[in-house]
Amino acid sequence: MIQMDQIFQTLRMIDQEKLDVRTITMGISLFNCVCDDSRRLAARVYSRIIRQAENLVKVGEELEREFGVLIVNKRISVTPISLITGAISDPLPIARALDKAAHETGVDFIGGYSALVQKGMTEADRRLILSIPQALSETELLCSSVNVASTRAGIDMDAIRLCGESIKSLAEKTKDKDGLGCAKLVIFANAVEDNPFMAGAFHGPGEGDCAVSVGVSGPGVVKRALEAVRGEPFDVVAETIKKTAFRVTRVGQLVAMEASKRLNVPFGIVDLSLAPTPAVGDSVAHILEEMGLEKCGTHGSTAALALLNDAVKKGGVMATSRVGGLSGAFIPLSEDIGMIEAAACGALTLDKLEAMTCVCSVGLDMIALPGDTSAATISAIIADEASIGVINNKTTAVRVIPAPGKKVGDYVEFGGLLGHAPIIPVHPFSSEAFIARGGHIPAPLHSLRN
């Protein structure tokens, strides 16, 4: 029997500590839509998504009401679009069909305008990457990603150069909104096929026809739990985080199983994540500060984040039958009030963020850069981040926004879950000749594992 204090603990987590399920994401394979006529392909993609996801939002809202826990987003991810557009010359009609389907089903985002080019680019991949600025500037709910590197394949420097140029062009096309389009584009190394989080969600080619996955959240719950063990040694900190992550993840598992049953779609995975929001009390940076750091970004931040990331996984893994996605602590800058404060006072720099991405779940996320940052510098930032992922066998990513017309010290406002951010400086020295080389950085020795 449930005890009264347990009931009130759950209510406190939901009401005061902002425990929520961040997303229910339905992954939909589009391979059965493939054809060589652009208009027919767009129509097939649209109707496939509408049919499969027609009840997704309704079921999500039902579960919210019945369990009394907020499910912040309902999302769709699809097969990387470059894989189904090999026989057509222009992928843009598919981008429009995806956006229209997202509006029609009522979801918050649709992801998968993507290409996987870690080893090399097909013509379809190249066309898709070149079309990203136009696709994301004329759609609203569409998200895009490109996987440019993997531990097994190495780093595709040609693709990285193209991506840097696409990011600059996308920022320019959405300059009336401070380059907001770039918030919908992620460049990955070691991308995972079942990530439910945006903007990097896609339904990988190794997935089945359809699956429903859940991403949990709850930085506020962890922060509150750590307040109760202030001054205790790190062993106690790790144990406390594990117990909390277990509870948070159990909610995700419950929602995922129930959604799977009601939608009659197989359960995919639970992503064991601490995903912050810009709201007060929902910050990963504040968890690190609770461990004893004056400001996130100061010396000790990487160690604190490493402990947090590891303990979240250890606590969560037993709470769910299938773990996947990115699973760990996210450190987006504009989406975390503690990160924003730390960057604004100079405690958190791009270099320190890069170091922290060696031990967090993903990478450089939602970072606003000066508008005059060159495409080559952005490509070089991506190459650095990709090499961290490739060498350390983990997923890394870059989602940066070179905000047109803005300089260091200015602010950009993205609104909603995307938050706001101070522009932080990049190194002034050029990486132009480095990026101009192109080619491929070979896979590391430890890729040869067979």
Added chain:
Amino acid sequence: MSVISKAVVTVIGFDRKGIIARVSNVLYEAGINILEISQTIVDGFFNMVMIVDLSEPTCSFDELQDDLNRLGAEVGVQIRIQKNEIFEAMHQI
């Protein structure tokens, strides 16, 4: 398992006459049996938890939730009904 049909009703707000009576009445009208009640008042603040049996309802979960929300607004307290599974998932292995 019988737990599927259970829910937890929580009422939080300033104490006044008739809260339990009125909540119980809404539940009775919906054909719902109360299995357990626990209630405390600290500094005039009213806290009540009911475990209820949803196995023979005369209305849908959504309708019941709407009725309880309406009553909460009328009486000036927060009334919530949540399926039992969320509490079991978080606190029991």
